[in-house]
Amino acid sequence: MAQDGARRGLAGVDAAARRLGLHPGMSAAHAGALVPGLHLVPADEAADAAALARLGLWCQRYAPIVALDPPDGLMIDITGAAHLHGGEAPLLADLSARLERSGILARLAIADAPGCAWGVARFGEGGIVPRGGAGQATTGLPVAALRLGFEAVRALQDVGITRVGHLLDKPRASLRLRFGAELLFRLDRALGREPEPLTALAAPETPRVALRFAEPVGARESLERIVADLCARLVPDLERRGLGARRLDLVFARVDRLDQAIRIGTAGPSRDAAHLARLLGERLPLVDPGFGIEEAVLSASRVEPLAERQDTHLAAGPQAPDLAALVDTLLVRLGAARVYRLAPVESDLPERAVRRVPALAAPLGAVWPTDLPRPARLLAPPEPVTAMAEIPDAPPLFFVWRNTRHLIARADGPERILGEWWVADAEADLTRDYYRVETEAGERFWLFRDGPMQANGRWWLHGLGEA
Missing domain, CATH: 3.30.1490.100 (DNA polymerase, Y-family, little finger domain)
Structure with missing residues (x-):
């Protein structure tokens, strides 16, 4: 609960209160009438401001310029940074998921202009506003989405102007004369016509x-x-x-x-x-x-x-090349999501036997198997194929994949792989028989049949080529 002059209002509500129809900004008297016996706690504005600043510093993982929008908002300028996270949509999804896991309820929006993003996040459905689409995105929003004061919003509502789109149909001169220059200034910022600089948040201990x-x-x-x-x-x-x-x-x-x-x-x-x-x-x-x-x-x-390091110019053997400079250049040019190496994982299931790690990450302990031939490329997920075999536990004579028939000249197998019941209960009965096959055209594939002891077992293509 916050005190604004003589008025007491709700500064924040939890999930249970929202389900009862309460929301921030509602007067304490109205809330008490809706929920008798409502427990109100005075807002700690200093603690809230400190928490918002900490969250802002954390958000710098996405872009350098993060500005506070008190009492409960943040602005992140992702210009030139979105590609480092795979694009705007993956960035927004990652931020939303991380906030949700932290127990933070947030509404997110991306737009060309900070004012448009602010309005869409707080009064719209959130999400990504297409480039140049600020006008269409804000037309249906209430005039409060322009970040106007309470009195200005009421004055507009008194004459029937309740939506941003209503303002777009009115002469600017008459709007300025009746409601002042601030209204047009806020409107232009929401539409991206007026630039809006952001003051970047900085941690005092940062070099x-x-x-x-x-x-x-x-x-x-x-x-x-x-x-x-x-x-x-x-x-x-x-x-x-x-x-x-x-x-x-x-x-x-x-x-x-x-x-x-x-x-x-x-x-x-x-x-x-x-x-x-x-x-x-x-x-x-x-x-x-x-x-x-x-x-x-x-x-x-x-x-x-980073400790000082002595170069070993007189070492007896050849020195391993330092790849850090090359990796750094690739990271800057391509983004972290595209620069990695593959590391082995101790798992029998092929799709779990490898994972991506940072390019210069230390070895994880597992080693690459040398006695099990594997394909050069795994399909994720495996793709179903139509195959014909003489008997259930024999390799197929041919298979059809993506509307193409492949006649098999040579085959090796089966290699039986069982599910890992200690990872998932659903894998307790999982059984696959894998075959390495070579077609008459010289192509190599990795096929498996699930449930090989059952008459209704299906064939799948899991890999291409041979490493």
């Missing part, structure tokens, strides 16, 4: 360096020199702390206050200034300097301990 310029800069060569200078200034701070950078965020403050941000990540902790500058340089083409940049701030938003 950070900044450069401010007497005159705005914008040339590519100037930005490259600035990046090199910032990295050279940041590395001594990392050395004093015994840390290496795993993620760097570079924010360029433009003269029009529309900040531009780029982010790079590394496979391991690094404080090689030249290497870090090269990685940031890969992202510079994404920066739009506009009418000029007046300040640049470089932050090591993710760090790990």
